[in-house]
Amino acid sequence: MRRSILTALVALLVLVGLGSVAVATGGGSTVTQARLERSLTASFAHVYSQQARLLGHQGVTPASMHAKAMCDDGADNVGPGSSWSCLMSWHDPNTPMPSTGYGHFELNVHSNDCYTAGSPSSLVGFQTITDKQGRTVNNPAYEWDACFDPSSSDQPTGVSFPSALMLTATSLAPDAQGKATVPVLCATGADGCAGSISVTAPDGTKLGSVPFDLAENETAKLTLPALPPGTKSVDLALTYQRGVGSTGTTLPVTGS
Amino acid sequence: MTATSTLPAAGPVTAGTPGRPGLGGTVRWELRKLRAQRRTKAVLLGALLGPIPIALVIHAQGRPPKDTLMGRYATTNGFALALLVLGFAAQWVLPLLTAVVAGDIFAGEDQHGTWKTVLTRSASRAQLFVAKSVTAVGFAVLTLLVLSASTIASSVLVGGHQSLIGLSGQLIAPSAALKLVAASWLTTIPPTVGFACLAILLSVWSRNPAAGIATPVVIGMVMQLVGAMGGVEALRPYLLTTPYEAWHGLLAAPRFTGPLVEGLLTSGVWAAVTLAIAYALLRRRDITGG
Numbered sequence: 145m146r147r148s149i150l151t152a153l154v155a156l157l158v159l160v161g162l163g164s165v166a167v168a169t170g171g172g173s174t175v176t177q178a179r180l181e182r183s184l185t186a187s188f189a190h191v192y193s194q195q196a197r198l199l200g201h202q203g204v205t206p207a208s209m210h211a212k213a214m215c216d217d218g219a220d221n222v223g224p225g226s227s228w229s230c231l232m233s234w235h236d237p238n239t240p241m242p243s244t245g246y247g248h249f250e251l252n253v254h255s256n257d258c259y260t261a262g263s264p265s266s267l268v269g270f271q272t273i274t275d276k277q278g279r280t281v282n283n284p285a286y287e288w289d290a291c292f293d294p295s296s297s298d299q300p301t302g303v304s305f306p307s308a309l310m311l312t313a314t315s316l317a318p319d320a321q322g323k324a325t326v327p328v329l330c331a332t333g334a335d336g337c338a339g340s341i342s343v344t345a346p347d348g349t350k351l352g353s354v355p356f357d358l359a360e361n362e363t364a365k366l367t368l369p370a371l372p373p374g375t376k377s378v379d380l381a382l383t384y385q386r387g388v389g390s391t392g393t394t395l396p397v398t399g400s
Numbered sequence: 401m402t403a404t405s406t407l408p409a410a411g412p413v414t415a416g417t418p419g420r421p422g423l424g425g426t427v428r429w430e431l432r433k434l435r436a437q438r439r440t441k442a443v444l445l446g447a448l449l450g451p452i453p454i455a456l457v458i459h460a461q462g463r464p465p466k467d468t469l470m471g472r473y474a475t476t477n478g479f480a481l482a483l484l485v486l487g488f489a490a491q492w493v494l495p496l497l498t499a500v501v502a503g504d505i506f507a508g509e510d511q512h513g514t515w516k517t518v519l520t521r522s523a524s525r526a527q528l529f530v531a532k533s534v535t536a537v538g539f540a541v542l543t544l545l546v547l548s549a550s551t552i553a554s555s556v557l558v559g560g561h562q563s564l565i566g567l568s569g570q571l572i573a574p575s576a577a578l579k580l581v582a583a584s585w586l587t588t589i590p591p592t593v594g595f596a597c598l599a600i601l602l603s604v605w606s607r608n609p610a611a612g613i614a615t616p617v618v619i620g621m622v623m624q625l626v627g628a629m630g631g632v633e634a635l636r637p638y639l640l641t642t643p644y645e646a647w648h649g650l651l652a653a654p655r656f657t658g659p660l661v662e663g664l665l666t667s668g669v670w671a672a673v674t675l676a677i678a679y680a681l682l683r684r685r686d687i688t689g690g
Binding site: 155156172173174175183186187188189190191194223224225254255256257258260282284287288289290291292293294295296 | 619622630645659
């Protein structure tokens with residue numbers, strides 16, 4: 145009995161010792177941005193062309209898709225975790241890319257160099273799809289598992305996509321001075337979002353413009369120029385120095 | 401039991417042989433002791449029949465176990481099912497099946513107080529050590545082969561043999577998938593031998609069959625846990641559980657075998673070091689007390 149407790153203790157001590165050495169010498173994870181980007185595009189091209197075959201879509205092969213991906217874990221871009229997300233663009237004559245030019249994929253990456261990837265349903269569809277014979281079948285591209293070679297190339301792929309700016313409000317609520325704020329979100333992408341929003345009243349009066357400059361994955365509340373009392377709605381026109389997104393929208397004004 | 405009935409018949413032969421028996425004789429003798437144990441048969445029978453209900457139960461699940469690798473298609477594809485069971489077996493089943501014999505083979509002599517008898521009557525310590533190690537490792541490999549064959553056969557019979565989606569998303573034709581699944585199971589031989597040697601060391605050191613059998617399983621689980629943690633991945637190449645995941649490379653396209661080679665090396669070092677320590681311990685031991 146004493147011996148077994150000793151065994152367990154020695155084993156534990158050895159592990160703790162090795163663990164601290166590993167932590168002290170700094171991670172050394174094989175999970176990196178470049179490996180994920182290469183593996184994700186290759187595995188997605190395979191499952192997506194299987195989906196195309198099920199749907200009876202022509203002209204989709206792994207080679208013809210030219211998939212490109214940019215991955216980001218919101219921190220140092222090394223190591224396993226469920227916070228990896230990737231932007232990917234590809235070519236499919238049957239399904240055009242959205243205006244941003246890419247879809248957003250969520251990854252759960254494990255320390256054993258395997259990961260589970262989830263697709264954007266807007267582009268790839270849901271868990272089940274209707275195949276060309278009309279049967280309900282599993283969608284192979286909805287979610288899939290893949291593993292990559294830990295010694296595969298770690299050279300940066302150089303793929304970068306602009307961040308997308310989104311207005312996250314559907315109406316404006318000005319305060320007593322006629323000042324209203326509009327919440328904006330700059331999604332994952334390279335370089336963040338910068339530009340300006342110019343505000344115009346429905347009668348064509350220019351009310352001024354507001355600059356914005358956000359890092360990726362950042363939200364902000366932009367304060368618009370004072371709205372004249374009685375304004376029912378305003379037109380917002382967006383111009384970008386960095387990032388992409390909608391070029392204009394009309395928001396109703398509430399409480400006036 | 402058949403073993404007990406053959407004992408008297410074989411007795412005069414060993415008695416009549418002048419000097420000490422060779423290695424072959426010692427191994428035969430260990431094998432006979434192994435055959436006489438009920439637990440040996442239980443392990444082999446378990447490895448043979450166990451996969452059948454497991455395959456049936458997983459196949460009958462309404463929701464596939466998606467959080468495990470290959471679980472996504474385990475309910476609809478026999479090859480995926482066999483690989484899911486492989487991932488599960490590597491967690492603790494293979495170390496346990498291995499340790500049932502390897503963890504007991506030295507400590508059993510302590511338990512029965514038979515060290516003096518076996519050493520004075522027949523063979524040197526070195527011969528005994530080699531014979532016992534060869535027997536334990538051989539049994540581990542045999543159990544693994546039985547478990548592999550049974551799992552693959554029952555999985556394919558229960559789950560069917562459709563094309564398999566590999567670990568790069570590629571479709572693998574059934575005939576190629578069968579070969580890859582069999583090869584994947586065979587890649588677990590090196591770490592299983594490593595675990596057998598670890599169990600031998602613990603068996604020699606603890607002198608307690610229970611500790612010899614249970615401790616390798618616990619160590620395996622701790623290594624499994626450490627290997628799955630983020631931040632300490634620099635340790636992964638040294639863990640005996642990492643080679644159990646080397647088969648992933650076989651199912652990828654293009655195939656990669658780096659982890660297999662690395663795993664072979666890791667398992668070899670573990671086996672060599674644990675056996676060396678076990679031998680040193682056994683040689684230095686004072687057995688006169690019995």
